[in-house]
Structures are given as structure tokens and as C-alpha cells.
Amino acid sequence: MKYYILFGPPGAGKGTQAKFIVEKFNLMHISTGDLLRKEMAAGTPLGLQAKQLIEGGNLVPDEVVVGMIKSTFASNKDVNGFLLDGFPRTIAQAEKLDQMLGEQGEKVDKVISLAIKDETIFKRIANRALIEGRKDDADPATIQNRIDTYHQKTEPLIGYYKEKGNYCEIPGEQTIEEVFSCICKELE
Numbered sequence: 001m002k003y004y005i006l007f008g009p010p011g012a013g014k015g016t017q018a019k020f021i022v023e024k025f026n027l028m029h030i031s032t033g034d035l036l037r038k039e040m041a042a043g044t045p046l047g048l049q050a051k052q053l054i055e056g057g058n059l060v061p062d063e064v065v066v067g068m069i070k071s072t073f074a075s076n077k078d079v080n081g082f083l084l085d086g087f088p089r090t091i092a093q094a095e096k097l098d099q100m101l102g103e104q105g106e107k108v109d110k111v112i113s114l115a116i117k118d119e120t121i122f123k124r125i126a127n128r129a130l131i132e133g134r135k136d137d138a139d140p141a142t143i144q145n146r147i148d149t150y151h152q153k154t155e156p157l158i159g160y161y162k163e164k165g166n167y168c169e170i171p172g173e174q175t176i177e178e179v180f181s182c183i184c185k186e187l188e
């Protein structure tokens with residue numbers, strides 16, 4: 001089983017690239033953001049808890065997302081591999097993932113990181129707000145908090161995976177096609 005992580009700040013283009021990657025490489029896409037939005041739309045207790053945090057631009061607790069990942073792995077045993085999008089987002093989540101995979105004799109095969117400037121993040125998210133209507137995209141203070149949270153809690157993962165030797169970085173400010181072609185070179 002292959003395990004790939006698509007990493008990067010909000011607005012880096014993970015969702016867009018994920019669609020192309022899973023199709024070409026026959027993987028299952030797991031987006032913790034999408035899973036959380038489904039819970040929110042269904043109005044589950046977990047969704048209600050997540051809504052407050054997400055709309056303030058904060059992360060949801062590690063146990064919540066780790067639980068979602070665990071149950072998705074458990075109920076999809078016959079796939080070729082997984083593309084994780086938006087997970088892990090903290091060192092604790094990455095450690096938990098390594099532990100989970102280690103117990104099955106598996107590991108993270110590659111971390112593909114899409115790099116963009118904070119300025120670009122801001123522009124892209126504000127633009128996406130007009131198209132997708134996500135509440136966490138609409139308010140500049142929320143966007144700023146997501147960017148700050150990314151730098152504080154998620155960016156340290158770059159060092160974590162660099163040390164493991166499975167990290168690669170792709171400039172995210174090229175066209176969608178150019179970014180995808182760089183990703184393909186890494187995965188082929």
C-alpha cells in the first residue's frame with residue numbers, strides 16, 4: 001500500500017492537484033477538510049464542534065482528525081494507496097500517523113509539498129470565497145489566522161519530513177498543469 005501526503009498552506013492548490021493525482025495514480029483521496037465539512041453539513045456533534053473552530057481559522061483537535069483517518073484506513077483495505085490532503089497538520093498528528101502505519105509495517109512513501117507566498121495564499125482564498133462560499137474563506141481575519149496557524153503548527157512538519165528523507169517541494173505558483181507535471185515526475 002502506498003501512502004502519499006500532499007502538503008502545503010491553505011490555498012496552495014492541494015485540492016485541485018489531489019483530483020488529478022488520485023485519478024492518474026489510482027489512489028484514494030482523503031481530505032480531512034472535506035470530511036469535516038461533510039460532518040458540518042450533516043450537523044453531527046463532531047460537525048458542530050468543528051464548525052466553531054474552522055470558522056475561526058483554528059485547527060480541530062488532533063484526536064478528531066486522527067480518528068477520522070484511522071476509520072477511513074480501516075474501511076478501505078482494498079485500495080492501491082492513499083493520498084492524504086490536509087493531514088497531518090501538526091507534529092503530533094504526524095507522529096500518530098507514523099505510529100499507525102508502523103504497526104502495519106507501512107510508512108509514508110513521499111511528502112509532496114506545494115510552496116506559495118503568504119500574499120498568494122491571501123489572494124487565492126479571497127477569490128475561492130466568491131466561488132465556493134466557504135465561511136472560513138470569507139473573512140480576512142480568519143484567513144490571517146489560518147496563515148498564522150499554518151506557520152506556527154504545520155510548517156514545522158517540513159523539518160520533520162526532511163529529516164526522514166521523503167520530502168520534496170514543488171513551486172506552487174506555476175500553472176495548474178505545470179504543478180501537476182512536477183508532481184508526476186516525483187511520483188513516477
Ligand code: ADP
Nearest residue numbers: 010011032033034054058059060065086087089
Ligand atoms: P485549507 O484550504 O485551509 O487547507 P482544508 O479544507 O484542508 O482547508 O481545511 C479546512 C479547515 O479544517 C482547517 O482550517 C482546519 O480548521 C480544519 N482541519 C482540516 N484538516 C485538519 C487537521 N489535519 N487537523 C486539524 N484541523 C484540520
